[in-house]
Amino acid sequence: MSDLLDGLNEPQKQAVLHGLGPMIVLAGPGSGKTATVTRRIARLIREKEVDPSRILGVTFTNKAATEMRERVEKLLGRKAYGLWLCTFHAAAARILRKVVGQFPFGRTSTFEIIDQSTQTKEMKAVIQHDLKLDEKEYKAPTFLSALQEAKAHGILPTDYEYRGQLAPLYRKAAAFYEARLRVLNAFDFGDLLLYVTQALDQDKDLREEWSRTFQYILVDEYQDTCPVQLLFLDLLTSTHKNISVVGDDAQCIFGFTFANLHTILDFARDYPGAKEVRLEQNYRSTPEIVEASNMLIENNRVRYDKTCFTANASGPGITVVVHDGEKQESWWAVAECMKRHREGVPWGEMFVLYRTNSQSRVLEEAFVGKGIPYNVKGAFKFYDREEIQDLLGYLKVLSNPANRIAWERIANKPTRGLGASTVQAIVEYAQEHSLTFRAALNDSHYLFKGVTQKKVAAFTAQMQRLEIFAEGAKVSSLLQTIIDGIDFKAWLLGKGDTTSAAADRWQNVLELVRAVEMYENDTPPDEASLLGFLERVALVTQEDEAAARDKDKVLLTTLHSCKGLEAQVVIITGVEQGLIPHFNAMHDPAQSEEERRLFYVGMTRAKRFLYLSRARSRWLHGKPMDGRPSQFIRELALDNSR
C-alpha cells in the first residue's frame, strides 16, 4: 500500500485514496495527473480487490490509454486483464457490438466504423442523388458537421433543431445518410456514442446491467468531453455513482467538437457532494514558464480561479524571436535544436509546435535539409495512404460483404478491366434487387456479355478464393495472401511513378503487414480477429505504433495534438496575430479565449526551454501575408518581449 503513495503530495494522496462517490480533480499542467489516476486504478485493483473488468477508465486518445495501461501494470507487477482502459469511442464501440442486435438500428454486431473520407463520399451521394441538389452549392462537409452537432448532443440528426433556414434540408439529408449507412452495416464516429446512449437510455434493464458492471469510472481530460459523452457517463454511473474525473479548465481546447468549458465548471453542481481536489503544484516546468503561463491565462474571464506554482529551480527564461519569413524561421528552429542537442538534450526531448497543419511543410524541409531526425504527428495519417486504403479495402470487403464503398475501391485495383461504368452497373443491379455488392457479383453473368463478363467472373472467382482462405485464417496470413494473390507489389512498382515514390509505397505496405503482426502479438489469440483489427485501425488514428516506438526524434505537431506531452525544449512557431489567435476565432470572445487556452497548452509543455517565434511575412494560399506579433506575447508581460 505504501508504495502506491510514495512521493505523492497531499492533494495527490487524497485523489488516490478517495473512496465512494463522485470526485473532481482539477489538475494544472505537469501536476502529476497521470501518476495520480494510474495509482488510483492500481489501488482499486490491489487494495480494494476490485475486479479490473469492473473499472472503466476513459481517455481522449489511444496513446494515453496505452500509456496508462502500461503504468498501471507496472504498479501492479502483472497484467491488468479485463480492465477497460480506452477512449470514449472504443468503449462505445465495444458495448455497441454486444447490444446492437437487440435494437432496430439496422446493424449487426459486425458493423463497420467508417472513416472521414467514406462519410464525405456518402454525404455527397445524398446531396446529389437523394436530394438532387447542386453539390457546388451544398457542400458535404457542411452537412456532415451539422449532423455531427446533433450527434455530439446525443440527439438523432433527424430530430435535431438546426439553426438557420437549412434546417429542414439537414433533417432530410440526415435520414438519407442514415439509410445509406444502414445498407453498409456501418456507423460513423459520432454514431458510436449516439447509438450506445440511445440503447442505454431506452432499455432500463440494459442500463442497469451495464451500470452495475462498472463499479468505478474514471475520466481523463474531462474538460474536453462533449454532451453525448457526458450522457454516456451519466448512464453508466447510474448505479454506483463512483465517477472520478480529472481535468483542467484552462486546457479546454476542443470547443469545435462541442466540448463545453462549463461541464467542468459545473461538475460540483451536477454531482452534489462531489469531492474536489486541486493539483496546483507543477513538477514539470521552470518558474519562468509557470509564471508566464499564469499571466497569460489570467486574461481569460471564464475560468476556475486556480494558481499554479512550482518549487523547481530557476531556468533560462523564455526566448522571443522574429524572422523575415517562414523559411528563415524553420532554419532557425532547426539550428536551435542542433544547438541544444550539442548541449546534451536528446532529440526526443524537443517539440516544434504550430497552429495549423499546413505550417509543418516548411519545417519538415528544414529538418530534412540538415538531416535531423524528426516525426510529424497528425498531418497525414498512415492509414489514409492510398496503398494502405486499397489493401484495407480487401480486408473490409472480406469482413463485411455489404461494404459497397470498399468494393468500389478495390474492384479495379489492380487494374483488371472493371472500369467506372462496369462497377456502376453492378452497384445499380445490387440496389434494384436489394443485394449486397458481393451477391450482385454472383449474378453478374446475366448483366454482362463477352469480355466484361469474363473479367467480372475472374474477379468473382478470385474473391471467392480469398473468402474461403479467410475462414479461420490469421489476419496476417490473409493479408499476405491478398498481397500475393493480386500481385500488389508488381502493380505498385509498375504504376509509372518515380521509383522512389513507388518504393516508399511498398515500404508502407510492409509497415501494414507489421502492424497486423503487432496486433496479433498484443491481442489474446482467441480475441484476435479481422474485425478486431479493422476496429483498431478505425479507432487508432494518428500515432501508429511504429511512430510512437521510434523515440529520439524531434516532434513536429500542432498545438492541439501536443496536449498531454512534455519536453525539455519547446519551440512555438508562427506566434502571429491571425494564426494564434486564428483569424476565424479572433472576433468571438469565447473562441479567442479558447485560442488563449490553446497557446497555454503549448507553453506548458516545456520543461526548461521555451521559444516563441514569429515571422514578419509568411506565404498563405500562394500570397505573402504580413505578420504582426500575437497579442499573447504582450500578455505574458516578459521583459524581453519585442
Add this chain to the structure above:
DNA sequence: GAATAAATTGTTTTT
C-alpha cells in the same frame, strides 16, 4: 476504359 494534362478551388483545430 485509363492515363495524363489543365483548371479550379479551398485553407483551424480531431476522436
Add this chain to the structure above:
DNA sequence: CAATTTATTC
C-alpha cells in the same frame, strides 16, 4: 501553393 476535380487524349 497544393490538392482535387474536370477535360482531353491515347
